[in-house]
Amino acid sequence: MINHFYRPGSVDEALSLHSRGGVFLAGGTEINRGRKGDGSLPGIPDRGGEIDAIYLADLGLSGIRKEGGAFFIGACTSLQDIADSPELPAWIRTAAGFIPSRNIRNMATIGGNIGAGRWNSVILPGLLAAGGVLHMAGGKTLAPGSYLESPSEAGLILEIELPDFPGVCRTLKEARSHLAVPVVTAGVYLEIADGKVSKVRIGAGCGCTGSLPGRLTGLEDKLTGEPLPQREALINLIKNEVNPSSDPQGSAEYRKQVNGVKIADLLIECREALV
Ligand SMILES: Cc1cc2nc3c(=O)[nH]c(=O)nc-3n(C[C@H](O)[C@H](O)[C@H](O)COP(=O)(O)OP(=O)(O)OC[C@H]3O[C@@H](n4cnc5c(N)ncnc54)[C@H](O)[C@@H]3O)c2cc1C
Numbered sequence: 096m097i098n099h100f101y102r103p104g105s106v107d108e109a110l111s112l113h114s115r116g117g118v119f120l121a122g123g124t125e126i127n128r129g130r131k132g133d134g135s136l137p138g139i140p141d142r143g144g145e146i147d148a149i150y151l152a153d154l155g156l157s158g159i160r161k162e163g164g165a166f167f168i169g170a171c172t173s174l175q176d177i178a179d180s181p182e183l184p185a186w187i188r189t190a191a192g193f194i195p196s197r198n199i200r201n202m203a204t205i206g207g208n209i210g211a212g213r214w215n216s217v218i219l220p221g222l223l224a225a226g227g228v229l230h231m232a233g234g235k236t237l238a239p240g241s242y243l244e245s246p247s248e249a250g251l252i253l254e255i256e257l258p259d260f261p262g263v264c265r266t267l268k269e270a271r272s273h274l275a276v277p278v279v280t281a282g283v284y285l286e287i288a289d290g291k292v293s294k295v296r297i298g299a300g301c302g303c304t305g306s307l308p309g310r311l312t313g314l315e316d317k318l319t320g321e322p323l324p325q326r327e328a329l330i331n332l333i334k335n336e337v338n339p340s341s342d343p344q345g346s347a348e349y350r351k352q353v354n355g356v357k358i359a360d361l362l363i364e365c366r367e368a369l370v
Contacts, residue, residue, distance in 0.1 A: 099147040103154070106232050109251060112149045119251060120148040121171055121207035124199055156206070156253060159183060164259025167230075170206025170252040174218075177205060184257065186225065186282065190217040190266040195274045206252045212243050212307055214300050217280045219243070219308040221266040222255070223298030224282030230254040243307050262286035262294060263365045269357050277301055278344050279357045280308070285323075285365035292318045295362075303337035303354055311336045323366050330355040 101117060103109040113119065120126055126148070156171035159180055166183060177183060177191035178200060194200050194208075208218045209229070221227075222239045229237045232251040242249045262285050269279035280300035286293045295315050300308035314336040318324075324332065330352075337358075339350035 096145050097148045098145050100150065101147065102150045102152070106154055106251065106253070109149050109151065109154060110232055112147070113251065115147075117147040117149040119151055119206075119210065121151050121204040121210070122173065122202035123148075123207075124203045125207060125211040125213075151206070151251075166257040168205055168255045168257070170209075170254060171204045173201055174203045174205065174208065175200035184225075184264065186221055186264040186266045187218065187257065190221040190268075190282070193217045193266075193268040193280075205255055209239060209242065209252060209255070210246060212246060214302055214306060214308065215268075215277050215280055216300060216308060217266050217268045217277075217282070220280055220298030220300050221264070221282035223308060223310050224266075224284040224296045225264045226258055226260060226284065226296060228256040228258065230256060240309065243309075260284065260286070260294075263368045265361050265365055265368075267357055267361050269353060276344055278350055278353050281354070281358050281361060283358065283361045283365055285362060285369065287323075287366060287369050291320055291322050293320075295319060297358065297362075299337060299354065299358065301350070301354070302339040302342070305338075318362075323362060326359055326363060329359040329362060333358045 101112050103112060151171050156169040158169045159172060160167050174191040174194050175197060178188050180188060194203060208216055219239060227239055229239060229242050230253050231237055231249060232253055237249060264284045266282045268277045270277040278301060282298040284296040295318050297311040297315055298308055299311055314332060317332060334351045334355040337351055337354045339347055341347045
């Protein structure tokens with residue numbers, strides 16, 4: 096239940112309310128999903144289901160701009176605006192479009208998606224792969240992985256930067272249908288020099304790296320400095336790096352196999368886009 100609903104007119108006011116135990120509310124699609132304020136969301140203190148909501152809509156945090164080759168996306172930009180943006184890189188437009196239903200995407204924001212830290216986000220593995228940077232209130236910058244370790248201490252996300260890198264980034268979601276719970280969510284960034292992998296970042300969700308999306312750094316190390324392995328070898332390497340458990344979507348072995356195949360194909364797709 097929302098005890099108090101605050102509508103601050105400045106970032107400073109929002110931070111002051113947050114320091115008194117308030118909870119940032121952007122689109123509200125996660126907070127209002129029936130688990131509000133019960134401590135099961137990252138960044139929300141456990142207060143028996145009651146929250147003081149700090150609505151972010153009046154802080155001017157929406158919009159997309161380009162500076163040099165980098166893109167800056169305001170934290171309150173809706174997922175639908177991201178999916179519809181003709182200028183943003185395809186990987187993030189695709190990732191935003193994977194959240195089911197236009198109604199949800201019109202309300203849901205990218206800052207809220209990061210703040211929710213869900214295992215089935217496609218935006219988070221994409222940001223981990225693309226080297227995304229979070230610009231926080233107060234002037235600090237954070238990698239998404241650092242933010243996810245301690246969201247309540249990290250504070251308010253103002254903007255998300257997508258740096259201009261020379262390689263190729265792709266995201267994917269594998270599910271039985273658009274509305275179904277996914278078996279794979281992943282993002283891959285690849286650079287090739289002289290036929291060998293010179294830079295690779297792989298982000299994965301769906302329980303592959305624990306309860307939060309994370310990087311497959313062991314796999315990244317194995318791939319760097321070598322030509323990308325043949326598909327079967329690549330699938331086996333990935334299977335050894337992911338740790339999904341059995342769930343209603345399938346056994347752990349099945350989910351390992353699907354993650355191996357889909358992430359391998361994503362890496363191969365990135366390599367083909369580079370030649
Ligand atoms: C039917 C349905 C299906 C969904 N499917 C998916 C899915 O497949 N994948 C997925 O990832 N999510 C899914 N969601 C959850 C949710 O819609 C998204 O994660 C959405 O992006 C959350 O954004 P929001 O603006 O609504 O966040 P809110 O609900 O407003 O906030 C979510 C969290 O982020 C924090 N927060 C919000 N803005 C900021 C900010 N600027 N700085 C710091 N913290 C902030 C809040 O305090 C809260 O902890 C689904 C939800 C529904 C209802």
